[in-house]
Amino acid sequence: MKAGVLFSGGKDSALAALMLARDYDVELNTFVFDSERSMNSVVDAAESLKMPLKIRLFPDALLQRAAEEIIRDGFPNSAINMVHLEALRNIAGDYKVIGDGTRFNDRVPMLGRDEVQRLCDRYSVSYVRPLLGYMKNEIDRLAGRYLVISYGETGEIENGDYEREIRQKIRSLGREPEEYFPDMHKQSLVVGIN
């Protein structure tokens, strides 16, 4: 059974892909807003996992919509969730099983129970989140055992996180992204396997 997994190149989605690969034929899927964006480090991360990677383009209007939603809301949660759901819906057309690296402790992106049910019903897919039942310390332990990971703040690490392009868009709209993403959170990039 094939499974399409959302992949940023970071620790969580890589660990999720490794765990799913024990039961499924995993294909990695990375979304970008800008087709010109360099994805070399994500391509390298996928190669180190020895899994096929598809780089996909979000619909044109989505970046503007996400940035405007963040500026309107004053915080990014709802827009990040919307973008993540858009990615899941997009790959739901190509697979019977779709997955991601959502963890128990994540607040965003995190689909609620009803959204999950709606997604699965509407697209006739199974949505699997192998890390959902794991807390941060266990994920770090398992990731450290299986993966070689490079860490840095948003902007320093070239993974496929949605946040980087959304920040740029907010800046292009004349706002400071730091107003909306108050904490620079630690980003990770898989650079090898143990």
Place this chain on the structure above:
Amino acid sequence: MKAGVLFSGGKDSALAALMLARDYDVELNTFVFDSERSMNSVVDAAESLKMPLKIRLFPDALLQRAAEEIIRDGFPNSAINMVHLEALRNIAGDYKVIGDGTRFNDRVPMLGRDEVQRLCDRYSVSYVRPLLGYMKNEIDRLAGRYLVISYGETGEIENGDYEREIRQKIRSLGREPEEYFPDMHKQSLVVGIN
């Protein structure tokens, strides 16, 4: 790293144990209220998984407390959760990682976010639920691939589910368990591996 996993002999806890055994040294733990209760089929299920099994006894007063709580509440959810949490607390003394077969679609037993955090903080354990990110159809697919399973209603299948002994206790208190457990739900027992 050793992990203590709650095990009823049924499909979900067996699949959870199989999945955890890829990353941990799993020991199965089955709880009974009555030390005289025959656990042969659970012992056989553990042997078919080739995993060590500990049969543990709940504290004496717990069965009475659970039955009374169900009669008072008019439904079993809160008492089943209480019994499940008691089992997790009990094994938390013996392992740094504890786990169970809780699924995304389960309503009981299901610990809330705060209860999980409290459990982990108080006992300095990690609590892992490998099936939490999987919906019913995917669990059935994976269980069917790896396990040979026998199905029947509560009472017909000799697994280590808490419900059987709680039902008997409710009957011994002069009540009909059917008033509180309206739906006989399908029970499962692992009888081999594929």
